[in-house]
Structures are given as structure tokens and as C-alpha cells.
Amino acid sequence: MSFSDKKVAELVNTKFVAAWTNRGPGFNNTEFYTERGIVSRNYEAYPTKNICTFFLSPEGKVFYYVAGSYSPEIFVKILETASALRTTLYDDKMALKEKGMAQAKELHQSKAEAYDDLRAEAERPNGWQSLTQGFAPNNYRGKRHVHSASCSWSLKEGYEYLSALHADWSTQKALPSFDEIRYRYLYGNDFTEETGDSTHIARPEQTEKPRLIAKRIRTQLAERPKTGDVFGISSPLQAIGH
Amino acid sequence: MRTSLLAMGILAGMAAVAAAQSASKPEPWSGYNRGVHWENSLDEALKKAAETGKPVMLHQLVGDMKAEGC
Numbered sequence: 001m002s003f004s005d006k007k008v009a010e011l012v013n014t015k016f017v018a019a020w021t022n023r024g025p026g027f028n029n030t031e032f033y034t035e036r037g038i039v040s041r042n043y044e045a046y047p048t049k050n051i052c053t054f055f056l057s058p059e060g061k062v063f064y065y066v067a068g069s070y071s072p073e074i075f076v077k078i079l080e081t082a083s084a085l086r087t088t089l090y091d092d093k094m095a096l097k098e099k100g101m102a103q104a105k106e107l108h109q110s111k112a113e114a115y116d117d118l119r120a121e122a123e124r125p126n127g128w129q130s131l132t133q134g135f136a137p138n139n140y141r142g143k144r145h146v147h148s149a150s151c152s153w154s155l156k157e158g159y160e161y162l163s164a165l166h167a168d169w170s171t172q173k174a175l176p177s178f179d180e181i182r183y184r185y186l187y188g189n190d191f192t193e194e195t196g197d198s199t200h201i202a203r204p205e206q207t208e209k210p211r212l213i214a215k216r217i218r219t220q221l222a223e224r225p226k227t228g229d230v231f232g233i234s235s236p237l238q239a240i241g242h
Numbered sequence: 243m244r245t246s247l248l249a250m251g252i253l254a255g256m257a258a259v260a261a262a263q264s265a266s267k268p269e270p271w272s273g274y275n276r277g278v279h280w281e282n283s284l285d286e287a288l289k290k291a292a293e294t295g296k297p298v299m300l301h302q303l304v305g306d307m308k309a310e311g312c
Contacts, residue, residue, distance in 0.1 A: 012278045016297055024304045051303045
């Protein structure tokens with residue numbers, strides 16, 4: 001769906017060299033009713049382990065990946081993040097910058113927080129309206145997706161995954177090779193079309209998993225007087241169990 | 243009369259099943275290589291990345307990009 005979008009195609013062609021690979025060589029399944037159901041219920045974001053888009057240096061090091069399928073509007077943001085990471089980590093000749101990893105860590109941390117804010121917005125009643133503002137309706141094989149309150153779950157699941165993904169990337173000490181990560185990556189849900197004899201996807205071992213607090217809540221807590229507040233505690237983070 | 247109505251019902255049911263099966267067939271994606279330009283392989287993409295200074299975007303899926311509606 002996303003690669004048919006004009007803006008997505010322009011960004012991919014301008015910023016990246018594109019390739020695709022079938023994890024089940026020779027296998028294809030475009031089962032109509034399953035796909036139509038995904039378009040209907042999970043159009044904005046569907047962080048399935050079935051699909052993963054990797055971003056690699058010419059040496060084959062993976063500097064970013066995102067599992068799942070996304071609406072063009074969200075996938076454009078993912079591509080922009082990949083492009084920002086490319087310039088943060090590498091020079092014009094794709095040589096790793098000395099402080100690239102440290103700066104990429106900061107970028108990942110800020111993205112983790114920003115996506116967590118969007119996750120919180122998706123959980124708010126009618127939050128889907130502001131989140132899908134500017135999102136186009138879509139047609140896929142005769143099924144038209146129109147944004148509505150039923151998009152809230154998809155948006156929440158997608159932003160929750162993207163926040164956790166960036167939090168995980170922010171803990172990485174080195175960039176993995178494609179072989180190290182192609183069957184072991186973080187994903188949001190277990191839906192797969194893989195056959196029984198496929199190489200299955202495993203989750204990576206997470207060394208640290210920072211707990212995230214929505215920026216809005218953080219700001220409210222920071223603005224609250226630190227002593228003598230209604231909770232009678234000194235640390236604002238204690239108020240919400242952190 | 244009853245027999246012919248039953249036969250018509252069975253035929254209508256068979257037609258509906260055939261239509262559903264037809265709709266379930268994979269449809270080749272007419273947009274392949276019309277928007278995004280895909281290299282033939284990861285190796286070719288990595289080689290081009292080294293020449294251009296652009297990173298590689300590798301889309302891994304269970305399926306065939308030429309048939310999927312991506």
C-alpha cells in the first residue's frame with residue numbers, strides 16, 4: 001500500500017537504494033479476506049513480524065529497522081527518521097562519524113518520547129481525529145478505508161511499538177550486521193504468513209527497557225510544586241509509580 | 243417445481259463460491275517498479291549504495307513484491 005504512494009516513492013528513490021527480499025522464497029499468499037480485514041482494521045499501523053524494513057550502510061550494517069506495514073503518512077515519518085539517522089551516523093561517503101552513535105542515541109530517545117506521546121493521544125477519546133488529520137482515505141483491492149474511531153486501536157498499537165523500538169535502539173552499543181538481525185528483531189504483533197519450514201523470527205534480548213512517560217504527563221509533573229504537593233512526595237515521578 | 247427451485251439454489255450457491263474463490267486469487271501488483279525503483283537483489287543494492295552514498299532500504303516480507311499490493 002505505502003509503496004504505491006507518490007510521496008513515499010519519491011522519498012525512497014531520492015534518499016535510498018531500494019531492494020526487497022522474500023523470507024519464504026517462492027512463497028506468496030495474498031489471501032483476499034485477510035488482507036481486506038487488515039486494511040479495514042489496521043490500515044494506519046500493523047506492526048506484524050511478517051514484514052520488516054531494514055536500513056543498511058553499504059557495508060551491510062543495519063542502522064535502523066521497523067517491523068510491520070504502515071499508512072503512507074506514517075511511513076513517510078519512518079523514512080524521514082531513517083534519513084535523519086543516516087546523516088547523524090555517517091558522513092557524505094557513508095563513513096561512520098566519531099560521535100555518530102552517541103548522537104543517534106539521543107535521536108532515538110527523543111523519538112521514543114514523541115511516539116509515546118502519540119500513543120497516549122491515540123488512547124484519548126477522539127484522539128484519533130487529531131492523529132489522522134491530513135491522512136487520506138485509501139482504496140485497496142476494492143476495500144475503502146475511511147478514518148474513524150475504529151482506527152484508535154491501530155494507531156495505539158503502532159505508536160506503542162514505534163516508541164518501544166526507539167527505546168530499544170537507544171540502548172544499542174553497536175550497529176548489527178544484517179545477518180545478525182534479519183531473523184531477530186522487535187515487532188508488535190505475532191501475525192505471520194510464514195510457512196512451517198520458514199526461518200522464524202525471534203525477539204532480540206533487550207538489555208534495558210526504559211520506562212516511558214508521555215511528555216504531557218512529564219510536563220504536568222515538572223510544573224507541579226516539588227514539595228508539599230497533593231501526594232506529599234518530593235519526586236514527581238513517584239506520583240505515577242516510577 | 244421444488245426440484246427445479248432446489249437446483250437453482252444449488253447453482254446460485256456454486257456461483258457465489260466460484261466468485262469468492264476468484265476474488266481470493268493473488269493479483270499481481272500493477273504498480274511494481276512504477277513508483278519505487280527496486281534493485282534486483284540486496285547485493286546489487288549494496289553495490290549501488292557504495293557508489294552513490296545512499297543507504298539501502300531493504301523490504302523483507304513473506305511473499306512476492308510483484309504480487310503483493312504494497
